[in-house]
Amino acid sequence: MVCNLLQGKKGIIFGALNEKSIAWKVAEKAYQQGARFILSNAPAAVRFGEIDQLAKACKTEVLVADATSVKDLENVFSGTMEKFGGKIDFVLHSIGMSPNVRKGIPYDRINYDFYHKTLDISALSFHKMLQVARNIDAINDWGSVVALSYVAAQRTLYGYNDMADAKALLESIARSFGYICGRDKKIRINTISQSPTVTTAGSGVRGFDSLVDFTERMSPLGNATAEECADYCITLFSDLTRKVTMQNLFHDGGFSSMGMSMKAMHQYDKSFRPCD
């Protein structure tokens, strides 16, 4: 067990809703590794109250922000700097939501107001965070920013809908801002492309259980859990990955490099047997 990998580091973790959330696991592990951080989530999520338990366990506090609001984000970044008496070292963007997915509206009948919302919440919010942080010089040199993505940015997966477009945009923002922040401040910016994971956001995707089963059969190492994703985030916040930037890093047990596996073929064959 590695200890104190984040000793002395300070940060902000956006997106812990409940104990299934990837951000929740990241917060627990960051705390174990010696980091201090502020938690942030949208007003509705904070009203559920579960995040207060996490804040208590990690001896910290919650600053409320709708991640689509630049003003809210400014308050979170400046409030965090005030609390810690200076700049921070890491930021986790673990935010995603699509009203089209939530309401079961298919991609070819999309509601454009909802589409804007999907992109704003799930991707533009990342740009807003990075711009706010840059404007007030909130992140230390050699700091690290991570956002969570999904392979639907590169490959079409039934049911993922407009979130696929949001993830493609999110990954592009990581590269575009990664250049600027790397060049000027040695700050690294990456996305982690995570396996399907049973969380509130994940379970909202149509056919999610089948998707989880499919990717489990396809991935030589099996699906990555939320805890394993959190471990990977910790390495990216640590000083062990100082030259990793502008990358979309697959954390998916090998799924993204597979075409067909023995386990998936076995299952596929089964469904044809009765007709053979």
Ligand SMILES: NC(=O)c1ccc[n+]([C@@H]2O[C@H](COP(=O)([O-])OP(=O)(O)OC[C@H]3O[C@@H](n4cnc5c(N)ncnc54)[C@H](O)[C@@H]3O)[C@@H](O)[C@H]2O)c1
């Ligand atoms: N669960 C999966 O299968 C999976 C796979 C790959 C990537 N991801 C990504 O991981 C990230 C975290 O999702 P999760 O699976 O932990 O689910 P989750 O539902 O626990 O987290 C999503 C978070 O987004 C927050 N959020 C929504 N709208 C917001 C807004 N306007 N302002 C601020 N916060 C807002 C929610 O309150 C919630 O905390 C998302 O970006 C998601 O797309 C999830």
